[in-house]
Amino acid sequence: MSRYIPLSTERFGDKRWTRFTDYRHAQPLHLVPIMAPEVSRLAGQLPLVFARDGQGKVSLCALTGLTEHKNHCLNGNHRWQLSYVPAFLRTHPFRLMAPPKGKGEPNQRVLCVDVESPWVGEQGEEAFLEGDQPTALVQETLQALGKQAKHFALTERACQVLMEAEVLTQWPLTDHKGQPINGLLRLDEGKLAKVTPETLAKLHKSGALAMAYAQAISTHQLAALKHLAETFDADYRHVDLDSVFGDGDDDLLFDFDN
Template sequence: MANLQPITLSRHRDQRWARYTDYRFAAADTLAPLVVQELPKALMSLPIGFIEQQDGYGLVAVQSLQPGQNLFVGADGRWLGGYVPAVYRGYPFALAKTEEGQQVLCIDEDSGLVLEQPLPEEGEPFFDVYDQPAEPVRKVLDFLQQVAANRAQTATLCARLAEQGLIQPWPLKAKGADGERPVQGLYRIDEATLNALPADQFETLRQAGALPLIYCQLLSMQHIGRLGTLAQHHAQAKAKTKPAFASNDLFGAEDSLSFDWDT
C-alpha cells in the first residue's frame, strides 16, 4: 500500500527525490488502469479490457491472468512490453483529493525514492531557490493532471458503451498447476452486439467519440496470447536458463523513463 504524502514546503523543502530506474514497484499488478488517450499506443503491445468499478466500468491493461503477477515486468525490473502505462510513468508521484475535493500532488514516501538527507548533487529538488515547485516537479504535476482529466473522459465513454450493452464478460481461462480455471471480472466489447446496433445508436456512439475506444479494445485482444509467451520467459528466467529471445525484444520494448505524455 502506497504511503502518499502531500508535497509541502515545510515537509520537503530540504529533501530531494530520485527517479525510478526499474519497474519492480509494478511487479505485482495484474491490471493497470488506462485512459483513452493512451489506447493508440497501448493496443500495439498490451491486451486491453474493462473492469467493473464502484462508479461504472474502467479501462485496464491486462498484465497477467494470475493474481499478484505482472508478466510485463522482468526479474531484473525491466519493462517487457512496448508501451508503459501512464499510471507507472508518474511514479513515485500521484494526485490525491483533499476532503474539499481539491487535487494535490503527493509522493509515495515508502517508495525508497524520497531522499531525506541527500548529497548535494543527488536526486532532484522538490522546490527551487525561490521556494516554488522545481521544474521537474511541475512537469510531473502537468502530466498527472492530463491523465486525471482524461480519466474523466474515459469514464464517460465507458458509461456510453455500457448503456448500449456493449461491455460483456470476457470468457478467458488461466492455466495453473491445478489445471484451467475461468478468469472472473474481466470484460470486453461484444462484437456481435456492436454489429447488431441500430444505425442511430451507432451514430450516437460515433458522435460521442467512442468508436476509437471500441476498435482499440477489439484490436488489442490479439495480444492476450502473448501473456503465455511472457509466462514462458519468466519460467525460463526462474529456472536460470537462457530464454529463447531477449527480454527487450519481446515487443520492441520502449524503456523510456520520461514523463512526456506521448512516451
C-alpha cells in the same frame, strides 16, 4: 503497497526523490490504466480490457499480467520489456488524486506522492520543495499529470458510454493455475450489432466505438501474454519479450490525514 500522501511542507520538506531507473513500482500491477490516445500504441502489444473497480467504475486498462498483482511485462531486473510504456507508469512517484469525500471540492485533484516508493526517502537526487513551493521539476510533472487527467477523464467518459449502451460483457479470464482474474469486461460484438442508430452515433461521437473495436482486436495478444505467464511465472529474468511479441522500436492506500 503504495501509500499516496498529498505533497506538503510538513511531510516532504526534508524528503527527497530520485527519478526511477527501472519499473519496480509496476511489479504488483496486472492492470495498468491507459488513456484513449495510447490505444493505438498498445493494442498491438498487450490485451486491452475494461476493468471494473470496487466502486463499480469502469476504466480502460492494459492487461500486463495473467496473475493478479503480478506484472509479466517486467524482467527480473524490473525492466519494461515492450516498446511502449503506459503514461500512468512514467510519472511515478507522483499522482493526481481526488480527496476523500468531505474533503475538498468535487472536481478537485491533489498532487500526491507515494511515500512507500523505493525512489522516495531522506536521500535522493531531487528535492520536492523549494521553500514552500514545488520545485521546477515537480511543477513540470504536475503539468504533465494535469494533461493526463484530462485524457483519463475523456476515456472514463467513453467507458461510461459503453456501459450505458450495454455493449460490454464479462470476460472470465483465468491464470495458468486456474485462478480467476476478476472484474474484467470486453466488447460484446453481438450486442453492438443490435444497438440503435442513435446509440451507435453516440458511441462514435464520444470515441467509445473506436476504443471498443481496438479492445476487441487487442484480444489476439492474449496468447502471447499467456505464454509468458506459463513459461516465466517463477523466474523470468532472461525473457526477451521482443521474441514473443515481435520486434518493436523504442520510440493503494490513500492517506490524507498523515
